[in-house]
Amino acid sequence: MKSHSHIFQAIQCNAYTLRPYFEGSLLRIPTCIPDDEMLFDRLRITNPMEVGRIWSRVMERVYSLGGIYTLNLHPERALSCKPALATLLSYAHNRPLPVWSTHLKDVAQWWKERSQFRFEISPEAPNRWRVEATCTARATLLARHLIVEDQPTSSWFDPDVCIQSHSCVVSAEQCPCIGLSPRTPLDVFDFLQEQGYPTMRCSQEEAYRYALYLDMPGGLGTMREEQIQRRSALVQRVEQLEMPFLHFGNWPDGNRAALAISGDIDSVTVQDFFLRIFEVTRYS
Numbered sequence: 001m002k003s004h005s006h007i008f009q010a011i012q013c014n015a016y017t018l019r020p021y022f023e024g025s026l027l028r029i030p031t032c033i034p035d036d037e038m039l040f041d042r043l044r045i046t047n048p049m050e051v052g053r054i055w056s057r058v059m060e061r062v063y064s065l066g067g068i069y070t071l072n073l074h075p076e077r078a079l080s081c082k083p084a085l086a087t088l089l090s091y092a093h094n095r096p097l098p099v100w101s102t103h104l105k106d107v108a109q110w111w112k113e114r115s116q117f118r119f120e121i122s123p124e125a126p127n128r129w130r131v132e133a134t135c136t137a138r139a140t141l142l143a144r145h146l147i148v149e150d151q152p153t154s155s156w157f158d159p160d161v162c163i164q165s166h167s168c169v170v171s172a173e174q175c176p177c178i179g180l181s182p183r184t185p186l187d188v189f190d191f192l193q194e195q196g197y198p199t200m201r202c203s204q205e206e207a208y209r210y211a212l213y214l215d216m217p218g219g220l221g222t223m224r225e226e227q228i229q230r231r232s233a234l235v236q237r238v239e240q241l242e243m244p245f246l247h248f249g250n251w252p253d254g255n256r257a258a259l260a261i262s263g264d265i266d267s268v269t270v271q272d273f274f275l276r277i278f279e280v281t282r283y284s
Contacts, residue, residue, distance in 0.1 A: 010033060011228060012232070013032075013061060013062075013065070014065065014232045014235070014236060015065045015066065015067065015232070015235050015236055015239050016195075016228075016231050016232040016234075016235040016236070017030060017067075017228065017232060018030055018062055018065050018066075018067020018068060018069075019067055019068070019195070019235075019250060020068065020107060020108075020111045021194070022111075022115065022194065027108050027111055027112070029068065029070060029104060029107055029108065029111075029260075030067070030068065030070060031070040031071075031072055031262070032058055032062065032069050032070055032071060034054065035071065035072040035073065035074075035264065036051070036072075036073050036074055036077050036080075036081050037074060037077075037264075039051055039054065040077065040080070046080070048080070048081075048082075048083035048084045048087075049083070049084075049087070051081065051084035052083065052084035052085070052086070052087025052088055052091075053087070055071065055084060055085075055087070055088040056087060056088055056091040056092075059088060059091055059092050059099075059257075059259065060091075062257050062259075063092075063095055063099065063256060063257045065257075066157070066249070066250050066251075066256055066257055067250070067257060067258070068107065068250075068257065068258040068259070068260065069092075069257065069258070069259045069260070070104070070260045070261075070262055071088070071259075071260070071261050071262065072262050072263070072264040073085070073261060073262070073263060073264065074263070074264050075263055085261070088259075089101070089259075092257075092259050095256065095257075097156065097157060097254070097255070097256035098253075098254060098255045098256065099255060099256060099257045099258065099259050100251050100252065100253075100255035100257070100258040100259065101258075101259050101260075102258060102259070102260055103260060104260050104262055107258060107260060110138075110251070110252055113136060113138070114135075114139070114196065114248065114250075114252075115194055116134075116135075117133070117134065117135040117136075117139055117196065117248050118133070118134045118135075118193070118198075119131065119132070119133055119134075119177065119198035119246060119248075120132040120133075120134065121175060121176065121177050121198060121200075121246070123175075124169060127171055127172060127173055128149075128169060128170070128171055129169065129170050129171075129172065129175060129176065130169055131167065131168050131169070131170055131176075131246060132166070132167050133166040133167070133248075135166060135248065138252035138253050139166070139248055139249075139252070140162060140248060140249030140250075140251065140252065140253070140254050140255070141162065141163040141165075141166065141246070141248065141249070142156060142160040142161070142162060142163070142246070142247050142248070142249050143160065143161055143163055143170065143176070143244075143245070143246050144159045144160045144161070144241075144244070144245050145159065145172070145242065145243060145244045145245065146170045146171060146172040146176055146244035146245075146246075147170060147171040147172070148161075148163055148168050148169075148170050149168070149169045149170065149171055150168055150169050151163055151164055151165040151167075151168040152164045152165075156249075156254070156256075157256055159242075162249075162254060170244075170246070172211075172244030173244065174208075174209055174210055174211050174243060174244055175200075175209055175210050175211065176198075176211050176243075176244040176245045176246045177197070177198035177199060177200055177210060177211060177245070177246065178192060178197055178198065178199045178200070178210060178211065178212045178213075178214060178238070179199075179200055179201075179202040179206065179207055179209070179210030179212065179213040179214070180192070180199050180200065180201050180202065180213075180214050181201075181202070181203075181204065181213070181214065181215040181216075181217075182201060182203065183215070183217045184214060184215060184216045184217060184219070185216075185217075185219040187219050187220050188214070188216050188219055188220060188234075189201075191220060191231060191234070192234075192238075195235060195238070195247075196247050196248030196249070196250070197238055197247050198246055198247065211241060211243040211244055211245045212237075212238065212241055212243065212245075214234075220234075
């Protein structure tokens with residue numbers, strides 16, 4: 001029998017794997033572990049305070065990377081998990097920057113909306129750049145290591161600041177976007193745009209003009225594991241960039257991270273559902 005373990009295999013948590021992403025027209029939204037079943041049934045951790053502490057630790061990591069925490073809960077364990085879930089929600093809502101508590105359908109709608117956002121960056125004078133963002137009012141515009149001359153900014157997540165306007169002039173020695181070599185394939189360009197990073201084609205001789213220059217003739221790879229590795233490394237490289245740079249935040253309205261609670265139904269019939277409640281109560 002062919003194994004399907006690769007479908008359910010956990011992958012490393014990083015800035016890329018904690019973001020939704022498109023595969024054609026299909027949007028994939030990551031989910032995080034451990035869920036309630038792993039803790040209650042497999043690890044035998046049933047103390048609500050301990051479960052809440054574990055989930056809050058996961059939220060802490062997700063928040064630091066600006067991703068989404070999708071927690072699967074089984075409805076038959078709703079009462080058992082209520083105190084732990086309250087602990088998680090309290091932790092999320094008391095972060096320095098807001099966390100978007102939402103539904104998966106709203107995440108899907110937002111990521112589709114965000115995928116259309118674009119920057120237009122043009123030189124206005126030496127070391128000065130006119131920035132025009134094509135986006136909706138919910139977009140979060142972020143800047144690092146540059147001076148926004150004509151619009152107010154607010155502190156955000158170090159080293160980024162949030163720009164209040166979608167049109168501004170910034171001061172920086174390099175163009176605050178990514179330069180991409182002519183031989184780098186289109187899949188890299190499209191990927192960077194989806195991630196909210198402004199990208200332009202340029203020659204090797206023009207590389208010094210940009211915050212980051214990428215020459216990736218091999219693209220993002222062909223096998224799924226290879227693509228995840230290359231995309232993760234690329235996002236990490238951009239997120240750690242210590243140069244003047246502009247980009248769109250992952251979430252709407254200045255939110256740093258997102259939190260969604262999703263139900264996982266293991267029962268096929270009503271009888272199965274009530275039997276599972278009995279089993280959960282018996283072995284908890």
